[in-house]
Amino acid sequence: MNTSMIASFFVLLLAFPYAFATDFTVGDANGWNLGVDYTKWASGKTFKVGDNLVFKYGSSHQVDEVDESDYKSCTSSNAIKNYAGGNSKVPLTKAGKIYFICPTLGHCTSTGGMKLEVNVVAASTTPTPSGTPPPTKSPPTTPSTTPSTTPPTTPSAPSETNSTTPSPPKDNGAVGVSNGVSLLIGSFFVSAMILGLMG
Numbered sequence: 156m157n158t159s160m161i162a163s164f165f166v167l168l169l170a171f172p173y174a175f176a177t178d179f180t181v182g183d184a185n186g187w188n189l190g191v192d193y194t195k196w197a198s199g200k201t202f203k204v205g206d207n208l209v210f211k212y213g214s215s216h217q218v219d220e221v222d223e224s225d226y227k228s229c230t231s232s233n234a235i236k237n238y239a240g241g242n243s244k245v246p247l248t249k250a251g252k253i254y255f256i257c258p259t260l261g262h263c264t265s266t267g268g269m270k271l272e273v274n275v276v277a278a279s280t281t282p283t284p285s286g287t288p289p290p291t292k293s294p295p296t297t298p299s300t301t302p303s304t305t306p307p308t309t310p311s312a313p314s315e316t317n318s319t320t321p322s323p324p325k326d327n328g329a330v331g332v333s334n335g336v337s338l339l340i341g342s343f344f345v346s347a348m349i350l351g352l353m354g
Contacts, residue, residue: 176205178244181255181271187212189262193271204278208245210238210255216269218243219258226254226270229263250277 179200182191187210202208210218219234231237237258238245247253256262257269 176207177203178207178209180209180211182211186210187216187218187257187269189265189269190267191269192267193269197271197273202247202273202275204247204250204275206247206275208247208255208273210243210245212241212243212257214241216257216259216262218245219256220245221254221256223252223254226256226272229256229268229270231256231258231263234258247273247275250275 179202181187182193182196185191212218218238219231220236220238221231221234225231225233245255251274253273253275255271255273259269262269
């Protein structure tokens with residue numbers, strides 16, 4: 156097989172997960188605004204590394220990325236990052252929880268406060284194995300100072316675990332136009348690389 160074809164194949168494999176990234180518009184049609192239940196909005200959605208959060212908001216709002224403590228207390232003095240301008244795209248670059256608040260006085264703490272907690276999962280296409288019982292540990296033995304005449308014991312068989320395979324995540328309905336554009340641009344890029352390496 157041609158070296159350039161092999162290189163092209165690996166480039167395609169590296170770009171593949173990002174071709175299917177999703178843009179989530181925070182709050183959907185309501186955007187980043189007062190009176191929106193962002194906990195409810197985020198529930199049922201699966202946010203993956205490579206996806207983006209898109210905040211759309213008016214001039215009286217901003218978006219601060221904060222740590223968990225500042226999220227709970229609605230404090231923005233130690234913001235990790237601040238976004239302003241009415242239309243902010245936040246790339247989700249690592250797995251774990253990420254927190255956002257509106258730093259405008261009273262907006263985070265009000266009823267229907269402007270705060271969002273998102274749990275980002277790894278962009279894995281391989282399902283994790285489930286139903287495998289954990290290894291059993293044998294109880295610790297106490298040393299004896301005199302020779303023992305008790306018969307040797309055999310370890311008990313591992314108990315059978317009743318596990319079920321989790322159902323696949325629900326479709327969260329977050330389809331962005333930019334995903335198709337990204338896929339199209341990525342396809343052109345990969346095609347250009349393949350042609351460049353072959354020529």
